[in-house]
Amino acid sequence: MTDHGADALMEDVPTSVLSAERCHLGEGPTYDATTDTAWWFDIRERRLFEHRFADGRTVIHELPKMASALARIDDARQLILTEDGLYIRQIAGGRMELFAALEADNALTRSNDARVHPSGTFWLGTMGKRAEKAAGAIYALHRGRITRLYPDITIPNAICFSPAGDIGYFADTATNLLYRVPLDASTGLPAGEPAVLIRHEGTGGIDGAVVDADGLIWNARWGGGCVDVYDPAGRRLRSLQVPARQSSCPAFVGRDFSRLLVTSAWQDMDAAQRAADPEHGKTFLLEASARGRAEPDVRLA
Template sequence: MTSVFDATVCELGEGPLWHPLRQQLYWFDITGRTLYTQTDDETKAVRFDTFVSAAGWIDANRLMIASARELFIHDLNSGTNTHVCPLEADNAVTRSNDGRADPQGGFWIGTMGCNAEQDAGAIYRWYRGELRRLFAPITISNAISFAPDSRTAFFTDSAVAKVMRVTLDADGWPNSEPEVFLDLGPAGREPDGAVIDRDGLMWLAEWGSSRVAAYAPDGSLVRTVPVDAPHTTCPAFGGPDLTTLFCASARQGLTASGRAAAPLSGMTFTAANVARGQQEHQVIL
């Protein structure tokens, strides 16, 4: 069982990122348009004027952040933002969702409809100045993650409940057709965000299931970590030795009675000595 890492309640907590240089966890409340971090038991918040959902670290002071309309660089010290490129800027229906840096220094980001409109989204990769659409249509982009071999990527359309696997070339671009890695449809589970640990296990948040589940490279279920919130959204590994599991959660989608029954929903959770994660990859400009 996890415990509460931070009691800040997010309507739609997402995108936890352990910054290896700052030794801090960052996470988002997408609909709250806020980036959070915790230092010395103090929670700090940075507000934005649009939805923000995912980040990758560039150096000790800068993050690449995905918003509803662009990728931009956020300076953690000065608070200034620098535009990188548009992200479906002409489409008022969509926003960014799940994202993660890849082993080659690129940044993958998914989009989706603000109201989960069917097939409204896509998955993109930014790499050395180029933003390229990789997979479409996607209804709810999630589970963007990378195996330790640096040649395998994963993603899902949560609405389909299938986690896909695709091989990458030396520069990190997909060079095969995606194949099914996990089909959670028969079990009635919905895949959300995911991260791969150092041994190649996928730690997958399962929306509506109050858990993070670990799957082996052959797709078999290895173990589960219960979370005291129905809607787990995305895990991350952090801490000095990367053995601490963090997980964001959401209140979105819960009825009033559901929120009352799960009062910790929307908080960010932690569990010690679960597995050893990979260090989050650096975005190379």
């Protein structure tokens, strides 16, 4: 289905700034419902953000390398996706230990989008640091082993899964194509070939995405300043305005998962473009009235 990106459906929902700290490349938001805490990254500046909703505090953790996504292992540990591999991070103190190398011998690439399948399998993407054509790939961490699923990806994004785990989605932002692939729900691994679900045309590009409890796909539109909501057939139902043009990735947050955290970025914007986009790089909270759901924990074995 072709989505021409028309703005006739654009909605203004109540929106606040969750963090005014500007991200060079804000990405990878996730929400830990057990602690009511949101996490996200500034990939370029090697920073991990931790926002505790209970007291409204945001803590910024400096990282030793570029990282783009994380998954909860248990109450004490997270799995962090970085430019050279997967690391186990101790939440208390932040100590990181290598779990598995990933493209560590390729200095041209870094990590990008990722998300956990309901089975606990972790899908993750890599890309060229300068978005070199077809330099990246999408992998799956399943039972402790990393398998390459899809090579020759330029900018992997929109990795997400249906609530039942029988459908996976992913995109290459460079082509503005969103793919749908049948999965084995018990393993999170492909059970068939990907097919194009959405061809986005017009303003902006397909970026990070998440699926709600009803199977709707919430996709941040990079360069479009919004989050588009699609049904599983690829029909666009809503577009929620985001105050920064380069909206990058959404996550459901809050005890009822009804609100939407959206990251943004000022990457590749010159001084004039940043001045014309005064909220650039900030992180937002949208009162989206979503029917979101919790992120699964990753399974390491």
